[in-house]
Amino acid sequence: MVTLRDVARETGTSYATVSRALNGKSRVSPVTQKRVLEVARRLGYRPNHAGRVLQSGKTNTIGLILPCYGDPHHNEVAQTIQEEAWQRQHELMTVSFEMDPNRERTCLANMLQRKCDGVIAYLARLTPVEELIRRFWEQRLPCVVLGLPHDVHDTPVDGIGLDLVAGIEQVIEHLVGLGHRRIAMVVDRIASSGSIRDRVLLFRAGLRRAGMQDCSRNILFQPSTGDTVQDGYKSADRLLREYPDVTAVIAMDDRMAAGMIRRLYELGRKVPDDISIVGTDDMWIARTLVPSLTTIQFSPEKIGKTAIEIFFDRLDRKTWEQPKRIVLPTTLVVRESTGPAKSG
Amino acid sequence: MVTLRDVARETGTSYATVSRALNGKSRVSPVTQKRVLEVARRLGYRPNHAGRVLQSGKTNTIGLILPCYGDPHHNEVAQTIQEEAWQRQHELMTVSFEMDPNRERTCLANMLQRKCDGVIAYLARLTPVEELIRRFWEQRLPCVVLGLPHDVHDTPVDGIGLDLVAGIEQVIEHLVGLGHRRIAMVVDRIASSGSIRDRVLLFRAGLRRAGMQDCSRNILFQPSTGDTVQDGYKSADRLLREYPDVTAVIAMDDRMAAGMIRRLYELGRKVPDDISIVGTDDMWIARTLVPSLTTIQFSPEKIGKTAIEIFFDRLDRKTWEQPKRIVLPTTLVVRESTGPAKSG
DNA sequence: ACAGCAAGTGTAAACGTTTACGCATCCGTT
DNA sequence: AACGGATGCGTAAACGTTTACACTTGCTGT
Numbered sequence: 001m002v003t004l005r006d007v008a009r010e011t012g013t014s015y016a017t018v019s020r021a022l023n024g025k026s027r028v029s030p031v032t033q034k035r036v037l038e039v040a041r042r043l044g045y046r047p048n049h050a051g052r053v054l055q056s057g058k059t060n061t062i063g064l065i066l067p068c069y070g071d072p073h074h075n076e077v078a079q080t081i082q083e084e085a086w087q088r089q090h091e092l093m094t095v096s097f098e099m100d101p102n103r104e105r106t107c108l109a110n111m112l113q114r115k116c117d118g119v120i121a122y123l124a125r126l127t128p129v130e131e132l133i134r135r136f137w138e139q140r141l142p143c144v145v146l147g148l149p150h151d152v153h154d155t156p157v158d159g160i161g162l163d164l165v166a167g168i169e170q171v172i173e174h175l176v177g178l179g180h181r182r183i184a185m186v187v188d189r190i191a192s193s194g195s196i197r198d199r200v201l202l203f204r205a206g207l208r209r210a211g212m213q214d215c216s217r218n219i220l221f222q223p224s225t226g227d228t229v230q231d232g233y234k235s236a237d238r239l240l241r242e243y244p245d246v247t248a249v250i251a252m253d254d255r256m257a258a259g260m261i262r263r264l265y266e267l268g269r270k271v272p273d274d275i276s277i278v279g280t281d282d283m284w285i286a287r288t289l290v291p292s293l294t295t296i297q298f299s300p301e302k303i304g305k306t307a308i309e310i311f312f313d314r315l316d317r318k319t320w321e322q323p324k325r326i327v328l329p330t331t332l333v334v335r336e337s338t339g340p341a342k343s344g
Numbered sequence: 345m346v347t348l349r350d351v352a353r354e355t356g357t358s359y360a361t362v363s364r365a366l367n368g369k370s371r372v373s374p375v376t377q378k379r380v381l382e383v384a385r386r387l388g389y390r391p392n393h394a395g396r397v398l399q400s401g402k403t404n405t406i407g408l409i410l411p412c413y414g415d416p417h418h419n420e421v422a423q424t425i426q427e428e429a430w431q432r433q434h435e436l437m438t439v440s441f442e443m444d445p446n447r448e449r450t451c452l453a454n455m456l457q458r459k460c461d462g463v464i465a466y467l468a469r470l471t472p473v474e475e476l477i478r479r480f481w482e483q484r485l486p487c488v489v490l491g492l493p494h495d496v497h498d499t500p501v502d503g504i505g506l507d508l509v510a511g512i513e514q515v516i517e518h519l520v521g522l523g524h525r526r527i528a529m530v531v532d533r534i535a536s537s538g539s540i541r542d543r544v545l546l547f548r549a550g551l552r553r554a555g556m557q558d559c560s561r562n563i564l565f566q567p568s569t570g571d572t573v574q575d576g577y578k579s580a581d582r583l584l585r586e587y588p589d590v591t592a593v594i595a596m597d598d599r600m601a602a603g604m605i606r607r608l609y610e611l612g613r614k615v616p617d618d619i620s621i622v623g624t625d626d627m628w629i630a631r632t633l634v635p636s637l638t639t640i641q642f643s644p645e646k647i648g649k650t651a652i653e654i655f656f657d658r659l660d661r662k663t664w665e666q667p668k669r670i671v672l673p674t675t676l677v678v679r680e681s682t683g684p685a686k687s688g
Numbered sequence: 689a690c691a692g693c694a695a696g697t698g699t700a701a702a703c704g705t706t707t708a709c710g711c712a713t714c715c716g717t718t
Numbered sequence: 719a720a721c722g723g724a725t726g727c728g729t730a731a732a733c734g735t736t737t738a739c740a741c742t743t744g745c746t747g748t
Contacts, residue, residue, distance in 0.1 A: 001458075001483065003704060014728045019706060026707080029726060044479060049457040050397035051704030054733045059394075069419040069426070069438075078413045082440060086447065091454060094413075094438040096426060103430065110435060113393040114345075135388065139345065229628050255628075262632045284573050284599075288606045290634055347734060358698045363736060370737080373696060395734030398703045691748085698741080705733085714725080 002045045011039045022047070053114070062311065063111045064094040065121035067104075071228075072283035073253070073300065074122055077146065080304025081120060088312065090117075099226070101128060108132040117315060118142030120307050125197075126152040133157050137323075142314035144307045148325070150198050158310050158324045160303055164202050167296045167330035171250060171278050172206045174294075174332060179341035180248040180276065183207065186220045186235045186260065187252045188228060196252060199280070203250065218243075228252075232259025240267065247275060247341045254279035254286045257293055261337070272339035282333055291336035302328055346389045355383045366391070397458070406655065407455045408438040409465035411448075416627035417597070417644065418466055421490065424648025425464060432656065434461075443570070445472055452476040461659060462486030464651050469541075470496040477501050481667075486658035488651045492669070494542050502654050502668045504647055508546050511640045511674035515594060515622050516550045518638075518676060523685035524592040524620065527551065530564045530579045530604065531596045532572060540596060543624070547594065562587075572596075576603025584611065591619060591685045598623035598630045601637055605681070616683030626677055635680035646672055 008015040013032060020026040021036035028036075039045075053059050062085050066074050078094060085092045093116060097103035101124065108129055111119045118141045123129065126149060136143035137156040148159035175183055185203045187196060200219055207218065220243065222235040232251060236259070239249065251257035257279035261271050271277055271291055279286055282297035310324055352359040357376060364370040365380035372380075383389075397403050406429050410418050422438060429436045437460060441447035445468065452473055455463045462485045467473060470493060480487035481500040492503035519527055529547045531540060544563055551562065564587065566579040576595060580603070583593065595601035601623035605615055615621055615635055623630055626641035654668055 001704095005704085015705090016707080016729080017727055020727085023706080027725065027727095032726080046453070046457050048398070048704050049454075049459045050394045050403075051733090052706080053394035054392070054398050054703090054735085055705040055707085057733075069422045070416065072414065072416075075413040075419070078440075079442065082413070082442060092439065094440075095436065096422075096438075098423065098426060109390070110393075113390050115393045227628070229632050233632075258629070258632045262634060262636075265634050284571070285602070285629060288573050288577075288602045290606060290609050292606075345734095349734085359735090360699080360737080361697060363734095364697085367736080371695065371697095376696080392734050395703090396736080398705085398733090399735040399737085401703075689748100691746105693746080694744090696741105696743085699739085701736105701738085703735085706731105708731085709729085711728085712726090714723105716721105716723090718719100718721085 001048075002043045003048070004045075007036065007040050007043060007045050010043060011036050057114075059114065059116050060089065061091045061093055061116040063116040063119040063121075064092055065104075065107050065111070065119060065123070066094060066096045067122055067124055068098050069096045071253075072255070072285065073281040073298070076283075076300035077304045077307075080301050081308055084305060084308040088308075097124075099124065099224075101125075105129055105132065112136070112139070112141070118144075118311060120144045120146065120311060122146045125149070126155060130155055137320075140314075140317070140320055142311045144310050146303060146307060156323050158314065159326075160306055160310075161325065161327045162298050163327050163329050164198055167332065168199065168202045168206045168250075169209075170330075170332040171296060172203075172210050174334065174338065175248045175276065175278070176210055178248075178276065178338060179343075181212065181341070182218075182243075182246045183212070183248045183250065184218045184220055184239065184243050184246045185250045185252075186222060186232070186239065186256060188224045188231055188256065189221050199252070218246075222256075228255040229259040229262075232256035233263045234259075236260040236263035236267070240269070248278070248338070249275065250278045251280065253281045254283040254293055254295055257295070257337070258285055258289055261289060261291070261293075271337050274342060276338040276341070278338060286333075286335070289337075294335045294338040295333050297331045297333045298328065299331075345392070346387045347392070348389075351380065351384050351387060351389050354387060355380050401458075403458065403460050404433065405435045405437055405460040407460040407463040407465075408436055409448075409451050409455070409463060409467070410438060410440045411466055411468055412442050413440045415597075416599070416629065417625040417642070420627075420644035421648045421651075424645050425652055428649060428652040432652075441468075443468065445469075449473055449476065456480070456483070456485070462488075462655060464488045464490065464655060466490045469493070470499060470501075474499055481664075484658075484661070484664055486655045488654050490647060490651060500667050502658065503670075504650055504654075505669065505671045506642050507671050507673050508542055511676065512543065512546045512550045512594075513553075514674075514676040515640060516547075516554050518678065518682065519592045519620065519622070520554055522592075522620065522682060523687075525556065525685070526587075526590045527556070527592045527594065528562045528564055528583065528587050528590045529594045529596075530566060530576070530583065530600060532568045532575055532600065533565050543596070562590075566600075572599040573603040573606075576600035577607045578603075580604040580607035580611070584613070592622070592682070593619065594622045595624065597625045598627040598637055598639055601639070601681070602629055602633055605633060605635070605637075615681050618686060620682040620685070622682060630677075630679070633681075638679045638682040639677055641675045641677045642672065643675075 004015040004018050008018045021028045021033040082092045095107050097107050145159040148161040222231045257277050279293040279295035282295045286293035286295045348359040348362050352362045362380050365372045365377040426436045439451050441451050489503040492505040566575045623637040623639035626639045630637035630639045
């Protein structure tokens with residue numbers, strides 16, 4: 001491994017000068033600088049990250065914590081964040097806890113060891129990691145939680161929520177307008193995102209508000225196999241068996257909807273003629289499926305950009321008085337998978 | 345920030361003892377250890393990663409470099425790698441260069457600063473980063489390249505390739521057996537994976553071997569929008585216009601195939617009745633689409649596990665004589681998107 | 689009773705950087 | 719001619735760890 005000292009020896013200067021020449025923050029004579037740069041390149045010098053971090057306290061790295069690789073919506077958010085981070089000369093490093101609460105804790109704890117300057121995270125649930133979250137705040141480390149569930153108004157943490165109230169309201173309105181009266185929601189038992197629990201609650205509230213009874217029975221909990229599509233596939237069978245009179249379904253996300261549509265197709269049920277399906281997240285697949293999916297859209301760009309904004313605001317030590325909470329709007333995108341309720 | 349010294353002061357010992365107590369590698373009296381652990385917990389001590397790395401030279405982290413978040417196949421591989429890494433007490437940190445050759449270089453260069461113990465990487469092309477790759481080898485840092493293109497037999501690097509020769513052979517055989525004589529391949533102009541170029545070459549060779557003429561015209565290069573599905577969507581229009589007599593298409597990957605199928609559906613063309621489509625990668629979407637996709641399957645588990653195996657083999661300084669190259673088999677999964685060629 | 693050994697702990701050095709401080713040197717001004 | 723300031727660079731300290739080494743105990747075996 002080539003160090004500053006090696007470069008210094010070869011150049012005939014002190015290693016302080018080499019450091020200065022390479023960083024360009026302090027004054028060095030042009031002649032020396034040129035020589036240093038040349039020697040450094042020739043020797044293949046790379047600054048040691050650990051040494052640099054230890055000294056400067058800055059990693060120039062943002063940690064992104066995801067519940068799983070493979071959620072297209074999260075990936076799109078990651079992409080935006082990556083883009084913004086890159087523009088501000090920061091690196092993005094992503095870790096996934098694969099829906100394992102254990103690993104979720106570990107990931108957060110790891111980040112507290114100063115592996116990065118702060119964190120942006122989708123978390124499954126907040127309460128089990130609240131203590132860790134508090135640490136971030138106390139140590140003045142930026143921590144932005146995405147898809148913030150409603151049950152954590154007291155934890156001191158920045159977050160970006162989604163206006164699910166409005167979103168679900170719109171869906172129900174849309175479906176009711178199409179004549180649907182018996183609507184169900186299909187959900188993974190191990191929810192990938194913290195907001196799933198909220199979705200269930202809000203769905204119930206929405207149904208009640210729309211004047212439908214028997215709301216509590218309208219949630220189909222599908223045991224999770226770890227493969228959301230598969231869960232959707234299986235839930236279609238259960239739906240037909242256990243909720244035979246339902247005419248419209250809201251799926252936890254678009255992957256689940258995709259699995260359901262596939263199974264319904266195999267079983268000879270037509271979407272939306274026999275049953276209407278609404279997805280969530282507006283993943284790329286929603287536009288592509290046949291039929292294309294009616295879905296609740298959250299703008300990944302907006303989420304990513306807002307997250308980065310809050311992050312760098314904190315990083316620049318602006319203020320640490322109050323947690324920032326931003327709620328982003330949702331849009332219902334109507335496509336082919338919803339239609340008039342089957343009469344009868 | 346709480347350091348070893350803080351804990352030592354509070355415990356009334358030296359910081360060396362604290363370190364020993366916490367790591368448990370050296371002998372400490374049970375009494376002291378217990379007290380140290382308790383104080384450490386009370387103060388909320390977290391070992392500083394940079395300090396630890398600087399001293400020990402070990403990061404216990406594997407770097408995973410991907411061309412983009414959002415490729416489902418890569419994500420599945422990432423998942424397996426994550427799993428294996430976790431079992432061996434290593435963390436996985438993922439970075440994506442979003443198909444930007446510039447960032448690709450930067451990512452690799454960053455990893456050379458010892459941010460992690462080594463790297464597993466999908467690279468777009470090897471030649472532009474060959475110099476960096478060589479550095480890994482020289483510094484005895486594990487570097488496993490996935491989806492290894494065929495043109496880099498001389499670079500000293502470990503790699504896992506896929507038996508595309510056999511894969512494409514099988515596809516052509518399958519299609520020819522169904523009576524197809526005019527087959528095209530559709531490809532992104534900016535290929536996401538290094539092996540795309542190979543796929544094109546091997547496809548041509550395969551056609552030639554199968555006795556078809558005019559092979560050179562059978563590749564449709566679709567300018568990339570960065571959204572592979574969109575590219576597939578657009579390429580369907582071009583295909584019908586520019587290659588009207590083609591009866592079967594091999595798509596660069598399943599997302600592209602999905603886009604094509606969607607567009608063909610909108611244009612009233614039936615798959616596979618009017619045109620057969622073959623995908624690549626066997627992403628989750630392949631099983632879910634209507635019609636489900638005939639596709640070339642690479643086992644993500646196998647790729648991930650093999651990569652990890654090679655990685656840790658290197659890490660334990662076994663041998664550094666020769667690059668390891670492993671070629672994994674491919675399987676053709678026949679589903680609904682291919683059928684008999686339309687006669688006439 | 690004393691050598692020898694093991695267990696437990698403290699001291700100090702190292703890992704590779706950045707940067708405050710201080711010392712030369714050089715130039716321009718009086 | 720002498721002085722002041724700017725410029726360039728070397729010295730040293732610091733960041734938080736781990737660990738080799740040495741030192742004190744207390745114990746065993748002769």
